[in-house]
Amino acid sequence: MQNRITQLFNIQYPIIQAGMIWNSGWRLASAASNSGILGLIGAGSMYPDVLREHIQKCKKATTKPFGVNVPMLYPNVEEIMNIIVDEDVKIVFTSAGNPKTWTKWLQERGITVVHVVSSVKFALKAQEAGVDAVVVEGFEAGGHNGRDETTTLTLIPMVKEQIEIPLIAAGGIATGKAMLATMILGADGVQVGSRFVASNESSAHQAFKDVVVNTKEGDTQLTLKELAPVRLIKNKFFNDIQELYKSSPTTEQLQELLGRARAKRGMFEGDLEDGELEIGQIAGLIHDIKSVAEIVEDILIEFEAAKKLVTTF
Template identity: 75%
Template structure:
């Protein structure tokens, strides 16, 4: 399968693994890359020295391309960027910030840059900043989300109409059918997060993985929009947030309830009551924890089978 995304990253399939905090370590990234996609290490939950260790281990585990996802709100971002350059990583996905800030620096070092956006406006800004591609993430996605609440299958054709650079669809995609649908609407590739959380190689806690498998439609909700919109499984912490909303809370009240390390507590340490459990709406279609290679193969097989049916219809 050769297209703009496979050519840009020198990968077999136009599938990018989401660089998710507390989930996307070197084991997951290398497994996705070895299976033909593009694995991403999620730097957002790593101190600089920890990221370096993950990069070194990933280079040993795969000879295929892989990248780093860097939320630009990270406090030690200068150290993170220096490590990426020093370790010879050639692909960086940036998010949660202005793409102008680091794109030129990275591209001068021969690094391909992709920026995550949630609207046409920000896609155009990213293109103007010189990025090589954009990830357009819709409202269905897990974790932190855009404020516009635009769904993936509405966002993709609107962005595709306005930009000339490759477009990667994200949010609510975890199957071959979903991948094909996104590409029919104009996407050149897809980024998949939630489906890769429930894999053997992800660093998510087994309690969280089992919760994902049990999630049904309607079991997640976007909340905490006053701070940073985030899609969560409806657990005790989520219910506590909703109870606080009934009291017309201030932003400070919400920050106090959120506290620190909620996502680590839930996703990495497995506290299903007090932790943030960030996952996308596609979790309702995830029914089993599997190795990455099996997940990716099933997606590609379904994509090819459905595409073949359409061609022969």
Template identity: 75%
Template structure:
């Protein structure tokens, strides 16, 4: 394919693997890049020197473009950005913060910058900050999410009306058919998270991958909006959160319940009861754990088949 996203990143297919915490290490990022998509390292779950290690290993594992996703709410962001510059990474996705903070600094040093948003308002702010592209993520997505609960089906055409820079759709996309739908709505490419969690190369715990495969419709819920909106699989921790809400918990009490390393405990260490299990609604459509290259290949085959179906309408 030859479109704005493949040209922007120098990749074969307009598929971006989301930089998910505790799932997106060098094995996954390099596998997706080698398969023709854009792999991203998830710096949100990495200390600075861990990020340096993953960048180095990714550079050895692929000659293809890859990037780093940096949530801007993390305290070590200055060190993370220094390492990105020192190691020669050429693509950075920023999220969970003001795009003006780092966009100019990175672009002046030759880095392609993409910002993740959940609303038209923030898409326009990202454009004004000078980013090269925007990821518009509907509330179907897992991980940190928008408070307004705008669905991908509504968000993508709404953002497309207001910006002219490349637009990447995210939230609820795990198949080639969904990829085609997003592009019909105005997206130039897609970002895929949950489907790559259930990949052989994802660094998430095997128990979490199996939990994703077993998830059905209605098994996830967007919650904790007072802190940072996150979509969770309904386990004991989730029900503890709902109990806290029922008792009128304050923001401070919610923070205490969440504690430290709750996401690591669940998604990386495999505690399926007390851990925070972030995943998208589309987990209900994920039925197996596959190699990342197979996921990319399957998506592209489904995309072409869906185009043929539409052509016959």
């Protein structure tokens, strides 16, 4: 299955395992890469020395390409970028910031750069900044999201119409049918996040994985737009947010409620009441916890079956 994405990353299948905070350590990334897709380490939940350790362990666990996802809003981003160069990582996905800040610097050091966007406007800015590809993420996605609430199936063709660089679809993709649908709409590949949360190799707490597989349609909602839009499973913390909104809170009051390390508390430590539980809408279709290899195989088998079904119409 060769196309612009498989050639760009030197992988077998045009699928990227998303670099998610508190879920995407070296075990997940290496298992993904060993399955023929691109694995990503999520640097957003790691101090620099921890990231270095995960990169080194990932190198020992796979000989295949892997990358690091870097949210650029973190204060130690310069140290993180230097570690990535020191450790000879060849692929970086940037997000939550201006792609012009680091793209040229990374490319001058032989690194392929992909930027995550949630709108046509930011896709064009990323292309102008010279990135090698963009991840175009729709409203259905888990974790931090775009404010415009544009869904994946409308966003992908709108971006495709405007850009020339490779396009990776994200948001609500956990199956082979969804992969085919977005590629028909113009995507060159897909990024899968939530489905890999519910994998054996995910670094998420088992309690969080169990909640994900029991999540139903309507159990998640986008909130905290005043800070950074995030899709959460509805729990006590989410209800506390909704209660605070009734009083028209200031940004400072919302920040005070959020506090520090709320996502770690929920997804990594397993506090299902007061933790932040980030997941995509597609969780309603995730019913089991499997190995990464099994998940990738399921997606590919369904993708090929769906292609045959489409040709019968």
